[in-house]
Amino acid sequence: MMADALKVALAGLGTVGGGVIRLLDENRDLIARRAGRPIEVVAVSARDRSKDRGLDLSQLAWVDDTTQLAHADADVVVELVGGADGPALALARATLAAGKGFVTANKAMLAHHGLELGAAAEQAGVPLKFEAAVAGGIPVIKGLREGAAANAIGRVTGILNGTCNFILSRMEAESRDFADVLAEAQALGFAEADPSFDIDGVDAAHKLSILASIAFGTRPAFPNVQVSGIRHVLAADIAEAAALGYRVRLVGVAEAGAGGLFQRVHAHLVPADHPLAHVTGATNAVVAEGNYVGRLLFQGAGAGAGPTASAVVADLIDIARGEFGTAFAMPVDALAAAEPADSGERRGRAYLRFAVADRVGVLAEIAAAMRDAGVSIESLIQRGANPGGDVLVAIVTHEGPERCVASALERLRGSQSLTGEPLWMHILG
Numbered sequence: 043m044m045a046d047a048l049k050v051a052l053a054g055l056g057t058v059g060g061g062v063i064r065l066l067d068e069n070r071d072l073i074a075r076r077a078g079r080p081i082e083v084v085a086v087s088a089r090d091r092s093k094d095r096g097l098d099l100s101q102l103a104w105v106d107d108t109t110q111l112a113h114a115d116a117d118v119v120v121e122l123v124g125g126a127d128g129p130a131l132a133l134a135r136a137t138l139a140a141g142k143g144f145v146t147a148n149k150a151m152l153a154h155h156g157l158e159l160g161a162a163a164e165q166a167g168v169p170l171k172f173e174a175a176v177a178g179g180i181p182v183i184k185g186l187r188e189g190a191a192a193n194a195i196g197r198v199t200g201i202l203n204g205t206c207n208f209i210l211s212r213m214e215a216e217s218r219d220f221a222d223v224l225a226e227a228q229a230l231g232f233a234e235a236d237p238s239f240d241i242d243g244v245d246a247a248h249k250l251s252i253l254a255s256i257a258f259g260t261r262p263a264f265p266n267v268q269v270s271g272i273r274h275v276l277a278a279d280i281a282e283a284a285a286l287g288y289r290v291r292l293v294g295v296a297e298a299g300a301g302g303l304f305q306r307v308h309a310h311l312v313p314a315d316h317p318l319a320h321v322t323g324a325t326n327a328v329v330a331e332g333n334y335v336g337r338l339l340f341q342g343a344g345a346g347a348g349p350t351a352s353a354v355v356a357d358l359i360d361i362a363r364g365e366f367g368t369a370f371a372m373p374v375d376a377l378a379a380a381e382p383a384d385s386g387e388r389r390g391r392a393y394l395r396f397a398v399a400d401r402v403g404v405l406a407e408i409a410a411a412m413r414d415a416g417v418s419i420e421s422l423i424q425r426g427a428n429p430g431g432d433v434l435v436a437i438v439t440h441e442g443p444e445r446c447v448a449s450a451l452e453r454l455r456g457s458q459s460l461t462g463e464p465l466w467m468h469i470l471g
């Protein structure tokens with residue numbers, strides 16, 4: 043005879059919440075067999091009760107005050123509302139305090155409050171699970187936390203934001219500029235409630251800080267992630283990168299070293315033969331380098347109703363089976379406090395793009411700034427006047443310390459020759 047159902051209270055009935063209800067309904071029998079017992083949503087909460095979502099909620103208890111879901115007659119609460127604080131955090135705290143398990147896709151909340159919530163879950167002896175929060179449907183938390191648990195991880199790199207990757211791929215395929223493609227990406231339901239979180243790299247940084255904690259056994263340290271996004275990438279940059287044998291991708295990099303933990307989200311030039319170069323559309327991918335397993339590549343849908351629901355329900359199945367451990371792959375007390383590594387001493391190659399006035403001496407001025415800062419130029423391309431009347435100069439540097447590139451850009455700050463902010467993209471090594 044099958045055991046009693048795992049009873050679930052669900053907050054948020056948007057893209058992901060609706061997907062969870064549909065998945066649990068469609069795959070009900072298979073899930074019950076795999077989990078050893080049925081998984082049933084018994085209560086829900088969202089902002090607007092009367093909204094038609096195409097879901098049959100008639101058998102479910104409706105709770106107006108989302109925080110009160112913590113006290114519904116359920117074993118586990120699933121939070122799919124979003125937001126680092128507000129009702130999501132209040133619900134997380136109330137649920138764990140009530141001694142119930144908590145499943146969430148909310149990377150913003152975990153990046154800011156994951157340690158507190160992890161400690162609360164441990165104290166209560168209940169699960170806190172968040173596979174959907176990082177790289178959507180890809181089982182990368184499970185992969186690193188369980189499959190790669192024996193390894194010291196040296197570096198994790200990943201495409202962690204579907205919206206940005208969709209935009210960059212479209213810009214690449216259709217030679218369109220950023221602003222043209224943005225609205226299309228937003229219409230697909232991947233974008234965060236505040237889309238600047240996607241475009242400016244914040245969402246990817248939330249995810250990277252969670253991933254780094256799992257990979258390196260360190261406390262999540264979102265404030266230590268260096269973050270920039272894709273707002274200033276032009277179709278022309280993508281074309282120059284392609285001519286040089288690279289694709290432009292928003293990449294998160296976390297690396298453990300003697301100087302501490304380095305974490306960055308930044309638009310990178312990725313060599314065309316690197317696995318991340320082949321990731322297009324809203325797909326995500328993570329490359330992790332373990333000292334025994336070698337290079338692991340996780341790839342799949344990083345966003346969207348179906349894939350994200352798949353990850354949420356996988357967490358519920360683990361809970362139904364009684365298979366759950368600590369939230370961050372080790373007890374919160376065992377997580378180390380990683381100092382942020384100084385990026386100035388990191389060595390690498392850079393792509394620098396300048397919009398300049400079309401007049402005598404401009405190239406010499408840029409070259410002099412590079413020379414004086416100790417930056418060695420590998421190649422330089424100048425393209426004729428664009429429709430705005432200025433000229434684009436793209437430079438690829440030889441490998442060198444990042445502080446030299448920063449110093450070169452500082453020397454050019456305020457120059458009358460530049461008609462816009464320079465763009466600096468790192469070249470993934």
Ligand SMILES: NC(=O)c1ccc[n+]([C@@H]2O[C@H](COP(=O)([O-])OP(=O)(O)OC[C@H]3O[C@@H](n4cnc5c(N)ncnc54)[C@H](O)[C@@H]3O)[C@@H](O)[C@H]2O)c1
Nearest residue numbers: 054055056057058088089108122123124147148345346350
């Ligand atoms: N959409 C994706 O592809 C995706 C992928 C991974 C993770 N996530 C995360 O999943 C969560 C939900 O995302 P989504 O895309 O489904 O969002 P959504 O905007 O489609 O849905 C949010 C739901 O929460 C409800 N809600 C909003 N504010 C509320 C409040 N103050 N009180 C009660 N209910 C409230 C809304 O009514 C809605 O039902 C977010 O944390 C998001 O970052 C989304």
Ligand SMILES: N[C@@H](CCO)C(=O)O
Nearest residue numbers: 203204205232234345
């Ligand atoms: N806004 C996120 C959703 C998935 O976390 C993205 O575009 O990747």
Ligand code: NA
Nearest residue numbers: 173176178180
């Ligand atoms: Na995932």
